[in-house]
Amino acid sequence: MRPGGGTGPLSRFGWIMLGGIVVGAGGFLSMLSLGSGGRVPVVPSVPVPSSEGVAGRAAALTMPIAGYPVAALVHDWGDPRDGGARRHEGIDLAAPRGTPVVAALPGRLEKLFQSGRGGRTVYIRSFDRRWSLYYAHLQGYAPGLAEGQRVARGQVIAYVGDSGNAGAGNTHLHFAVSWMRAGDRWWQGEPVDPYPLLAGKAVTG
Template sequence: MCRTELLRRAGTLAFVLLATACGREAPRTVVLDPTTGREAVAVRVPVVVPPPAAVPTAPALPQAGLAPTPQLSNGDGAALLAARRLLVPVEGIAPSALHDNYNQVRGAGKHEAMDIMAARGARVFAVDDGKLVKLFKSVPGGLTVYQFDHAGQLAYYYAHLDRYADGLTEGMALKRGDLIGYVGSTGNAAPDAPHQHFAVVRHGPERQWWKGDPINPYPALQGTDR
C-alpha cells in the first residue's frame, strides 16, 4: 500500500506521494491551498543531471631538438670592429684623409679592403692589440703581416709592405701603435703608387689566418684619434 507523508512549509500543506512502492508514476509534489484545501499546483520534480566535467588536456610539448646555431653576419663583425679603438695604420695620415674604397671593383671581384696612399717608407703601425700570427710573401700582396686581435675574433691584414720592422717575428705580441713595417708597392701594386693595403676579416670557428668574412674598416677608422 502507498505511503503518504504530510509536509508543512511556510503555512502551506504539501503531500508527497511516494508512488515508487505502488508501481505508479514518479513522485510528484502536491501543494494545497490553505484556504480552500484544494490542489493549487502540481509540479513534477525534474531530476537534473549535471553535464560531465571537461577533462583538461595537457598542452602540446615542443619536439626535442638541438638549439639552432647562430649565424654570424658581416653586420655582426662590423659591430665588433666598431667597439675596437683602432689606430690609422700609416704614419701621418689623419682619419679625415681616408677614402672608402672597400666596395670598388678590382680585377674579377670587390676590393674588400682600404688603400691608404702614402710615401714609400712611411711607417706602418699595428692598429690594435693582439698577436702577430703570420709573415707571408704572396704574389698579390707582396710582403704581408697577419695580426689577430686579443680575442682571436678579428684578423688585421697589412699588404704591399716595402720591408718589415726589425725584430718582427711570428707569434710575438703586438700592442696598438707598435711598428710592423714600411709602406711600399710589393706584390701586384703599381710601382709608382706605394700604399698600405689594409683589410679586416672576422674569423669563423676554425680561426684560419688566411680566411674569414671581410669587414669594411673605414667606419671604425673614422672614430680613431689619428
C-alpha cells in the same frame, strides 16, 4: 553558520566571489587569444647580429699609418678590381715609401707572407682571436719582427711600399679587417669594411 549547512549568508558570499574570479580569469585568457587563432602569441626572439653589426659596435681601430688624417681616407671598399673579376675587400691608404705602419690593435703576429698579389704582407690576430688585420704591399718589416710575437697597439711593424701588384711607384698600404670564426686560419675569416672602424662611424647593415 548553520550546522551541516552551506546555504547561509557567508556561504553565498563565497560562491559569489569564486564566480567572479572564474569569470575574470576567462576574460583575461580570451583577450590573450584574440587575433592568434585561439593561441597565446609568441614573442619573437631577438635576431643574432651579423658580423658587420658586431664590427660596428667594436672599438675603433688605431690608424694603421700613425698620424694619417681621417679626412684623407678614401672609402674604396667594394670597388672593382681585375676588370670587375673581384671586389676590393679593404681600404688603401696612400703614403710615401718607407712610412711606418703600425698595429691597429694589440694582438699576436700570426703570419708573415709573400704573395704575388699582396707582396710582403703581415697578418695580426687579436688576443681574443675574433679579429684579423691584414697589411699588404709593404716595403719591408720592422727589425726583429717574427711570427708568434705579441704586438702592442701603435707598435711599428712594417713600412709602406709598392710590392706585389700595387704597381711601381704606387706606394700605399692595403689594410683589411676580417671577423674570425672559431677554427678560422690566418687566410680565412669574413671580410669587414674597415672604413667605418677607422673613421669612427657606425656600420650599417
